[in-house]
Amino acid sequence: MAGTIQSQASRDFYRRVARHAGLDFVDLDDVQMNPLAARLLSEQICRHFQMLPISYADGVVTIASPEPPQEVARDTAISLTGRAVKFVVAPAEQLRAAIDRNFAAWPSDFDGPIPEEWQDAGGGFTAYRVTEPEFPVRIGDLLVARGQATDEQVADALAEQHRTGSRLGDVLVSNGVVTEPELVAVLAEQFQLPLVDLSEYDPDPAALELLPEPLARHLRVVPIAVDENTLYLAIADVLDDDTVSALREHTNLELRGFLSSRNQIDELLQRVHGKDYVTVARSELLTRFPEESANRVISDGQKAFFIGLLVLIVALLIVAPVPTVIGLIGCASLFYTATSIYKFVLTYNALGHQYEIDVTPEEIAALDERDLPTYTILVPLYREAAVLPRLVNGIGGLDYPKTKLDVRLLCEEDDDETVPALRQMSLPPHFKMVVVPDAQPKTKPKACNYGLLQADGKYVVIYDAEDRPDPDQLKKIVVAFEKADPRVTCIQAKLNYFNSDQNLLTRWFTTEYSMHFDLLLPGLDAQDVPIPLGGTSNHFITDRLIDLAAWDPFNVTEDADLGIRLHKAGFKTAMIDSTTLEEANSELTNWIRQRSRWIKGYIQTWLVHMRHPFRLYRQIGLKSWVSFQLVIGGTFIFLLNPIFWALTTLFFFSSAGFIQQLFPSFVFYAAAIQLFIGNFVFMYLSVAGSVQRGYFDLAKYALLSPLYWGLMSIAGWKGFLQLFYRPFYWEKTVHGLDHHDDMPVPAGAAWTPPPERTQQGPPA
Amino acid sequence: MALDVALQHGLPYTGLRDFTPDSKLFHYVPLPYAVQHRVVPMLVVGDTLKVASSSPTPDLSLLRSRFPYLGVDIVIAPGPEIDRVLERAQRNT
Numbered sequence: 072m073a074g075t076i077q078s079q080a081s082r083d084f085y086r087r088v089a090r091h092a093g094l095d096f097v098d099l100d101d102v103q104m105n106p107l108a109a110r111l112l113s114e115q116i117c118r119h120f121q122m123l124p125i126s127y128a129d130g131v132v133t134i135a136s137p138e139p140p141q142e143v144a145r146d147t148a149i150s151l152t153g154r155a156v157k158f159v160v161a162p163a164e165q166l167r168a169a170i171d172r173n174f175a176a177w178p179s180d181f182d183g184p185i186p187e188e189w190q191d192a193g194g195g196f197t198a199y200r201v202t203e204p205e206f207p208v209r210i211g212d213l214l215v216a217r218g219q220a221t222d223e224q225v226a227d228a229l230a231e232q233h234r235t236g237s238r239l240g241d242v243l244v245s246n247g248v249v250t251e252p253e254l255v256a257v258l259a260e261q262f263q264l265p266l267v268d269l270s271e272y273d274p275d276p277a278a279l280e281l282l283p284e285p286l287a288r289h290l291r292v293v294p295i296a297v298d299e300n301t302l303y304l305a306i307a308d309v310l311d312d313d314t315v316s317a318l319r320e321h322t323n324l325e326l327r328g329f330l331s332s333r334n335q336i337d338e339l340l341q342r343v344h345g346k347d348y349v350t351v352a353r354s355e356l357l358t359r360f361p362e363e364s365a366n367r368v369i370s371d372g373q374k375a376f377f378i379g380l381l382v383l384i385v386a387l388l389i390v391a392p393v394p395t396v397i398g399l400i401g402c403a404s405l406f407y408t409a410t411s412i413y414k415f416v417l418t419y420n421a422l423g424h425q426y427e428i429d430v431t432p433e434e435i436a437a438l439d440e441r442d443l444p445t446y447t448i449l450v451p452l453y454r455e456a457a458v459l460p461r462l463v464n465g466i467g468g469l470d471y472p473k474t475k476l477d478v479r480l481l482c483e484e485d486d487d488e489t490v491p492a493l494r495q496m497s498l499p500p501h502f503k504m505v506v507v508p509d510a511q512p513k514t515k516p517k518a519c520n521y522g523l524l525q526a527d528g529k530y531v532v533i534y535d536a537e538d539r540p541d542p543d544q545l546k547k548i549v550v551a552f553e554k555a556d557p558r559v560t561c562i563q564a565k566l567n568y569f570n571s572d573q574n575l576l577t578r579w580f581t582t583e584y585s586m587h588f589d590l591l592l593p594g595l596d597a598q599d600v601p602i603p604l605g606g607t608s609n610h611f612i613t614d615r616l617i618d619l620a621a622w623d624p625f626n627v628t629e630d631a632d633l634g635i636r637l638h639k640a641g642f643k644t645a646m647i648d649s650t651t652l653e654e655a656n657s658e659l660t661n662w663i664r665q666r667s668r669w670i671k672g673y674i675q676t677w678l679v680h681m682r683h684p685f686r687l688y689r690q691i692g693l694k695s696w697v698s699f700q701l702v703i704g705g706t707f708i709f710l711l712n713p714i715f716w717a718l719t720t721l722f723f724f725s726s727a728g729f730i731q732q733l734f735p736s737f738v739f740y741a742a743a744i745q746l747f748i749g750n751f752v753f754m755y756l757s758v759a760g761s762v763q764r765g766y767f768d769l770a771k772y773a774l775l776s777p778l779y780w781g782l783m784s785i786a787g788w789k790g791f792l793q794l795f796y797r798p799f800y801w802e803k804t805v806h807g808l809d810h811h812d813d814m815p816v817p818a819g820a821a822w823t824p825p826p827e828r829t830q831q832g833p834p835a
Numbered sequence: 836m837a838l839d840v841a842l843q844h845g846l847p848y849t850g851l852r853d854f855t856p857d858s859k860l861f862h863y864v865p866l867p868y869a870v871q872h873r874v875v876p877m878l879v880v881g882d883t884l885k886v887a888s889s890s891p892t893p894d895l896s897l898l899r900s901r902f903p904y905l906g907v908d909i910v911i912a913p914g915p916e917i918d919r920v921l922e923r924a925q926r927n928t
Contacts, residue, residue, distance in 0.1 A: 084859055084879075087879065087882075088862055088863070088902075090904060091863075091882065091902040091903075091904045091905035092901060092902050092903075092904070092905075093903055093904055138862035138863070139901045139902070141865070163859070163862070
């Protein structure tokens with residue numbers, strides 16, 4: 072009874088201390104502490120300063136202390152936890168008991184005295200030196216004490232930490248001072264957490280069963296063992312309160328953490344749950360939005376419609392062949408004309424306007440790097456070992472803190488070229504190789520979905536292996552997302568080619584891309600209609616992309632399809648004036664393979680979204696519906712072209728009478744206008760696109776574009792026919808045919824791995 | 836002497852010969868700081884802390900910055916008695 076009264080009096084006293092200090096009061100007997108957060112400070116520090124971390128949420132560590140902290144205690148807490156801190160007042164006797172409990176369970180391996188030179192008259196620390204290896208408490212001290220870093224390297228890393236807001240350990244790894252395993256060993260010592268090497272570890276299946284795969288993936292933890300009361304977890308960082316609560320609630324067990332590297336945890340998660348991941352990557356869209364998936368080429372309704380239409384046309388051809396063919400030609404001419412006029416208006420308008428989100432150099436310069444979010448870069452690879460050095464240089468040249476880049480190189484399991492090459496390369500620490508288990512369909516979108524499952528970034532972008540994005544592209548996107556309409560979920564950068572001058576094909580390809588990305592897509596953006604995304608350099612808000620079930624693994628132009636789905640979901644795509652240079656396909660058969668896939672994918676996309684044309688109309692409105700028909704449905708023009716070219720050629724050479732019959736005056740004039748004016752318009756726009764981009768020397772090649780359109784039709788028919796027998800087959804584009812091996816390494820792109828260490832200790 | 840200071844500044848006076856402060860009050864004024872500035876936290880009444888000092892204007896800036904919602908009343912006490920109280924407190928820590 073007396074004890075209870077005394078305890079209550081003590082609580083009242085400390086409650087008043089809290090009130091006088093303007094801090095919150097915490098009764099430690101009533102709150103559930105986060106045992107993993109408590110390890111953020113060592114026992115010695117906790118006892119010396121009478122403070123104990125009790126929770127960790129939203130990046131803020133809450134620290135209990137019986138009184139408001141003196142400056143030195145606060146600085147120590149911030150420095151050692153590496154996070155923002157918030158102090159609360161708790162009764163001293165409760166705090167002492169909590170410290171005893173916390174450190175009794177996990178014995179400390181350090182109990183040395185605080186050196187006198189660190190203490191001032193008030194018992195606190197004096198100003199810090201950069202490192203203090205004789206009293207190794209902080210990461211820098213420990214690394215210098217172990218001979219793994221020098222004081223200068225730690226000083227440089229601290230300066231970078233100050234500039235970027237990244238964790239010191241991440242900076243040291245990124246700078247090549249230490250490896251990730253070395254850092255984890257030091258962190259384990261600092262937090263007095265046991266260390267676990269997961270590279271050869273097989274978790275207890277009973278422990279794995281306690282945590283469903285999606286939760287483990289979301290929380291980035293792996294249960295490795297379990298006993299009656301405790302679940303043992305491999306963790307890469309101290310878990311925040313929400314995570315701890317979620318785990319406790321789910322398992323009803325006490326938690327004990329074992330520290331491991333983030334990469335090892337990711338690899339173990341993939342090893343253990345790889346099959347689940349592949350299932351998610353393959354089936355997420357199909358499961359959640361089955362009507363949006365291209366896993367069926369054509370729906371039953373569409374089948375019935377097309378068969379009915381075919382029967383009708385055949386019947387009409389039998390009954391009245393000439394009027395039927397005239398009608399078909401008339402419809403085709405109308406479609407041609409509508410498509411041409413629409414594209415002309417879009418691109419012509421874009422000539423005189425800037426529809427892209429405008430980001431000025433001043434806005435980029437004003438960015439505080441501490442506020443930059445983590446950015447995930449997905450790079451799907453397949454048999455592309457030759458371009459890997461170029462890939463590392465291209466991404467290394469991005470002006471973005473390396474500690475905030477999460478680059479995932481997505482390889483297929485059966486890729487016996489790229490995977491061994493990557494394993495032999497000394498990749499920068501922000502590059503992670505992700506091996507996608509072998510499963511059908513073997514497509515780029517499936518690999519991207521797989522990579523997205525472990526993406527850390529707030530934003531995510533896809534680059535191809537040979538891409539060279541503008542160095543400031545990521546920073547521009549960060550600014551652009553801040554300025555853009557809140558519905559903007561994707562920002563598409565422009566694509567162009569670095570080897571435009573290689574041959575005639577690359578020149579044509581470049582004029583086409585210049586018109587498409589510099590004029591057509593900005594024009595669509597201005598009209599607020601669906602934008603078929605380009606294959607790379609489309610930057611997404613990660614959470615929204617996941618909500619949309621990301622890319623369709625069955626669609627071979629998953630990018631274009633996603634642009635339509637974004638629009639249907641009420642989101643927007645915007646354009647930005649930043650360019651990624653790619654390798655233009657310079658070899659004809661390779662080009663036809665690539666283009667046939669694109670055209671097949673556009674037809675897939677059109678078929679998927681036209682399963683319910685009226686529903687689509689209700690979802691996106693008339694303007695977007697018509698635009699969809701003309702832009703995506705416009706692909707069918709490539710199939711019609713050869714028929715009309717054949718008729719025209721035949722007529723000129725034979726003056727066959729039956730052809731004249733098929734073109735009565737009104738159809739003839741419409742077709743002739745289309746032939747001459749339409750071709751002129753597209754040639755003009757190709758020239759305009761080249762000139763707009765500054766490729767004046769390419770303008771003359773744009774005049775030869777009709778030959779290029781012929782190639783497109785060959786690819787179009789190849790893709791269309793393939794839709795019937797290999798609908799999901801991914802026609803792989805071979806890269807590295809440009810012979811530009813002398814690509815300069817951008818400043819800051821070079822990566823020096825940490826030195827090999829065979830033993831610990833100070834360097835000689 | 837201390838009594839003169841108290842009268843001169845219109846402050847209350849107290850002797851500390853048999854006084855033992857509540858150790859918890861050193862959360863308000865840390866002991867090293869109390870020794871350095873020769874002050875003794877005596878009592879908290881409501882939202883006011885009574886502090887014994889031989890000076891009418893002791894340096895309590897740390898106290899005020901850490902406890903912005905706390906009033907402070909100064910009570911004059913003889914310096915040697917303050918020293919003895921603080922010595923006892925240090926021995927008991």
